[in-house]
Amino acid sequence: MYGGYVGKILRIDLASGAVNKLNTLNYVPHFIGGIGLGYRLLWDEIKKDTTEWSSENALIFTSGPCCGTPVPTSGRAEVIGLAPQGYPIPWAAVSGFGGDFGPKMKFAGYDAIIISGKATSPKYLFVSETEVQLLDAEFLWGLTNYSTQDALLSRHGDDVAIACIGPAGENRVRWAAIMSKRKNAAGQGGFGAVMGDKKLKAIVVKPGSVEVPIARPDKLLAEVQKVSAEMSPKGQNRNPLFTDTGRYTIRRASCAYSGCTASINACLPCYFNGVPLKYTGYGSMSGSLYCAGAAANAFLLKSGYSQEVNFEIGKLVDQLGLNAWEAFVGMNWFLQNCNNAGKLPKIMGEAVELNRNGPAVYPKTELNAGFTAELAVKWLRGVALREGEGDVWAEGTPRGAEMVGLSGEVWRTHKHGYGPHWDGRYLHFIHYPVWVVSALSWATQGRDPFNQEHGYVERYTSFVKEWSNQSLWATDTIPYREICRAGAKIYGVQYANEGWDKPELGYVDKEYVAVWHNHRAIIKSSIPVCDRQFPLLYDPDKEDKIGDVDAEVRLFNAVVGTDWSLDEMNKAAERVFNVMRALHVRQGRNRKHDESILRYYEQPANWPDEPGPQTMDVNKFLDLLDRFYKLRGWDKDTGCPTRAKLEELGLKDIADGLASKRQTGG
């Protein structure tokens, strides 16, 4: 018997109301939990022709073995399914959220919940240790996320955890979020629209007496203390949690099961800076009523607005249940580009002129699209309620652009249906060759570029002394040369981090770095722990500058009772990565889709004073993609996992599933 898992997976068909329970141990520990478990369940649930709106389409909520334990940042749940935001095909994708839904789903007795079928009228699902009930939700339909939760908390008690949708999800907006509490959201992917399509307003889990067993309690508690200390940059935990003497609240959270939060998936060290005090009150936690600060929201509005206005726009997004990332760092910049090119003089019927100093104009970069608050409210409400032109943008950026004849502009900001994210072109201006790895990762993802690999691009970038003006972490920094030496050991290849000051090395060995982080992304979203914190790559205090890179494995072993090495954990992650790829291949994915990111990188990175190139070298990148496929054991021409690779990973049934479509490439 393993620790960490509670042993059952709940499956409900909303059409018939039929409930079954699967045995978690048929899937773990070899699929770990979290997104690993989720991708495997999704493969079993859906067929080749299943679309995001098919009745048989499944929406899967999972947690992992460390969720509900004292493991720092483990309070996470994951949503897995066919993502309406994906383009041109709704690629299978994942989106995580923090808070108490994951732990309480386990305390109610389930490691995962599979939602299949469609209800004919609005329902919500109530799950407790003894009951699974599909209840009428007519009285909730049309309510915002906050009102919905208030009503459900009144009915079922303060101790329940809730995942729900707002009007945007009900109206099948392709970038609708699933929200939990005031501050947690599964935003990317648009899974809120899948809930809405299934007429499922909310899932309520009531914690019961189900116990999450811990295989090695003493070992776990020792590891928790060690890792917790390591993951907090120097002095971070000594910063004041909040200041209540000024106008705004600042709060830094540590997480166990309150995990990661906020509509933009901020997590430890959650910086809830700039929440107006009038919303929080003195001495209270910003997160209880409202949480995330106004930082991301400022990317939408033109400069000059007060923090309060930006914050309130952010909360409107949460209440409507839109994906804040797409609103503030995706579609807004697409609209801005079109407006600046004179191709979209009106938005929501109003003649507008957006910010001309766009987010990618060096050196006069202004990170805002330039909406007025009035236009922002009109646009956001229009999208969520599908009013007027909002109905167009409710279809997401690439599909909306098609509808109004602006397809030619989409490449600047969106690929696979998602806007920029740590790719070095918009918002996160990272250095060459960091964005080469980012590009390689984006090529083969179903989602945004570094959707679960902040541990590489954000942490690494912040540790380099020469780049330290980019630091978000208040850490000590490390000279680039020492980072290169440490990287060679971490990744096992000489030129892993090389290229910044020796541009000819920028594409060398980068396939190993991408594969390494692909796997780490799966590990941390499967056990689960925070994406921004892990892996703990570097440590300025260590002589070799290498951080605690196998922390996740030790935490997993202590909870579950396994004795896995990092290599064994990586093998499990490779298994999951190939299930994800197989799902995409079955949906029609091929090398051309992967290469669709190339044009995006024709746009320069914004470091013209540096020695490295500012745009993608297409030939070098295609060669790198070849090497990546080879390292992965994928067919070079199709990008499909080979039968040999799938069988090596114990995925013979998936190889058979793909073989019938002649897609295994030998």
Added chain:
Amino acid sequence: MTEEKLPESSYIRWNQKECSACSRCLTACATYHCGAVALHLSAIKWVEGESLHVFRHPLFCKQCSHPECYYACPLRDVALCIDSVTGARYIDKDECIGCGKCIEACPFEVKRINLDEEKSIAIKCDLCRGRVGGPVCVAVCDRQALILVTRGGE
């Protein structure tokens, strides 16, 4: 019934200003004492309060100077005892019969004692008697929002 004056107990003080409401104290308590985590296995209770717009926070046993739980226990000094070192009012798991009298007697609206119905024992803060390094909740709180106030302190 005469009630002799009991020794004061050490106790855990919660510092709201430092607490980030992460719940790690709760999960660590259950992990250390029960080798498993569930809300009822922890001696630390939790106020959610989201609907009331109040701060989510933990609730700790006060180790009362006049412990109603202790006086209510039918096996006083056998099942519910006083630790000679810390003064903690603690439950001897081997002796507790799970009658629930201590829970009934706890004067707080949110009772600070839990019942493990399966094992038929009450779960109450014992300040981690005998644990090297002191109470586990204090040890894992990386904000140092929990403070062990030793008896005679303050």
